[in-house]
Amino acid sequence: xxxxxxxxxxxxxxxxxxxxxxxxxxxxxxxxxxxxxxxxxxxxxxxxxxxxxxxxxxxxxxxxxxxxxxxxxxxxxxxxxxxxxxxxxxxxxxxxxxxxxxxxxxxxxxxxxxxxxxxxxxxxxxxxxxxxxxxxxxxxxxxxxxxxxxxxxxxxxxxxxxxxxxxxxxxxx
Numbered sequence: 483x484x485x486x487x488x489x490x491x492x493x494x495x496x497x498x499x500x501x502x503x504x505x506x507x508x509x510x511x512x513x514x515x516x517x518x519x520x521x522x523x524x525x526x527x528x529x530x531x532x533x534x535x536x537x538x539x540x541x542x543x544x545x546x547x548x549x550x551x552x553x554x555x556x557x558x559x560x561x562x563x564x565x566x567x568x569x570x571x572x573x574x575x576x577x578x579x580x581x582x583x584x585x586x587x588x589x590x591x592x593x594x595x596x597x598x599x600x601x602x603x604x605x606x607x608x609x610x611x612x613x614x615x616x617x618x619x620x621x622x623x624x625x626x627x628x629x630x631x632x633x634x635x636x637x638x639x640x641x642x643x644x645x646x647x648x649x650x651x652x653x654x655x
Contacts, residue, residue, distance in 0.1 A: 486542065486552035487607045489614075490630055492621040498590055498603070501617075503580045508533045511570025512633050527633045530557070530565045533578070537562030548610050548625050572636040584615040596639030602630060 510531040514524045529540040537559040543551040566573050574597065579590040586605060593600045602624065605614050624630045629638060 483551050484553055485549050487549045487610055487612070488604050488625070489548055489607065489623060490625045491603045491605075491623050493590070493601050493603055494619050494621040496601075496619070498579070498581050498588075498617065498619045501581045501583065502590075503582055505577050505579045506533050507575070507577050509566060509573050509575050510632065511566045511573045512636060513565070513569055515571050515633065515637065517637060526551075527631075529633070530562050530570065532559060532562045532566065535559060546626050546628055574632055574636050583617045586614050588617075588620075593635070593640065596641045597635050598641070600635070600640040 508531060510529050513528040513530065514526065518524045524544060526544050527540075527542050529542070531538055531540060536556070538554050538556045539562075540555075541553045575594040576591045576597070577594070579592065581588045581590055581603070588603045588605050590601065590603045603620060607614060628634055629643075
């Protein structure tokens with residue numbers, strides 16, 4: 483079974499911009515949404531994502547963990563666009579920046595729309611305890627905090643977080 487091992491971090495500052503190799507806008511929506519997951523009605527999130535001329539379906543175990551079962555399948559972009567418009571309860575938009583540090587790829591997601599202002603970095607690893615570089619711009623780890631999962635950002639976007647929630651995040655970095 484394919485397993486994704488991913489850690490997610492807030493950022494201390496925007497100095498990562500100087501290391502961006504490439505960037506791409508993305509749109510994604512969920513065919514199984516956060517409400518169904520929270521209610522225990524689903525064991526996986528099912529996402530459709532479009533990035534440029536590529537699109538795919540992604541199925542990921544609905545667990546709060548660094549390592550989760552994940553399946554991904556390419557689909558025609560026009561079908562993905564139709565799914566985003568007709569089958570998803572909200573669409574999340576972001577720009578994904580590819581930043582390499584000492585040979586390790588960090589994917590920095592800069593969110594737009596209702597999640598504008600939120601920026602997180604993800605790093606995929608070969609093992610849960612695999613070492614990876616810690617650039618100065620990397621802040622607090624939020625891998626185990628459900629509100630940072632993309633599926634939850636559609637249901638409870640960053641703009642709706644209370645000032646106290648945002649201040650706590652800023653202070654933690």
